Amino acid sequence: MQNLVEPSAAPTGLRERKKRERREALIDAAQTLVLERGLDAVTVDDICASVGVSTRTFFNYFASKDDAVLGVEEFSPSAGAVQDFVAGGPTGDLLDDLQVLVADLLAHQVMSLERVHRAIKLVEREHRLLARHMWWIENLRTGLIDAFDRRRTQHPFVPEPELLAMVVMALLRTTTLEWERLGRTGEPVDHLGSVVDQLRALVCPGRPPGDPGSPG
Structure with missing residues (x-):
């Protein structure tokens, strides 16, 4: 892929990368916590606290705790x-x-x-x-x-x-x-x-x- 990017496209790329990184962090936290405690013992609040985001942010990425554990997209x-x-x-x-x-x-x-x-x-x-x-x-x-x-x-x-x-x-x-x-x-x-x-x-x-x- 050529490294020729319109200047206006760079911020969008950075935003998308940060969104991807946050999504992956939520998956990692959900999977790690559920592996440690079991599915029923982990809440969305627990996952959010582990990553340092709000529950509102969580639901921008996933419809449910189960989807975060599976990485559904x-x-x-x-x-x-x-x-x-x-x-x-x-x-x-x-x-x-x-x-x-x-x-x-x-x-x-x-x-x-x-x-x-x-x-x-x-x-x-x-x-x-x-x-x-x-x-x-x-x-x-x-x-x-x-x-x-x-x-x-x-x-x-x-x-x-x-x-x-x-x-x-x-x-x-x-x-x-x-x-x-x-x-x-x-x-x-x-x-x-x-x-x-x-x-x-x-x-x-x-x-x-x-x-x-x-x-x-």
């Missing part, structure tokens, strides 16, 4: 990426275009793996959190299926949208695991291409890795 492809995909782009090849969608999702996945792992640990311990966690996953899944349905209306393809949603989920998880396996070099999205090549090797065994043009 909107997780979906950008509107531009969805619009391009629905219109049959950016390449016209279904798997390649799915890869672009997954790359867009990974670019917006801002919660660190440490926080994700703590959230998973807490879901396993605090069963009440499971329903909220499942809602978050289902929200992503249904949004993807809607995009796939809309594309298929304009540009027919064979695979069912439900199957494509499962492929996206698998690519997200496998790419992150690959990133971890290789020592967290670069960003997770840097490893997406090799994971997609593995998928191609499964469904198109005679096709060279990275070769575009699979049937849609």
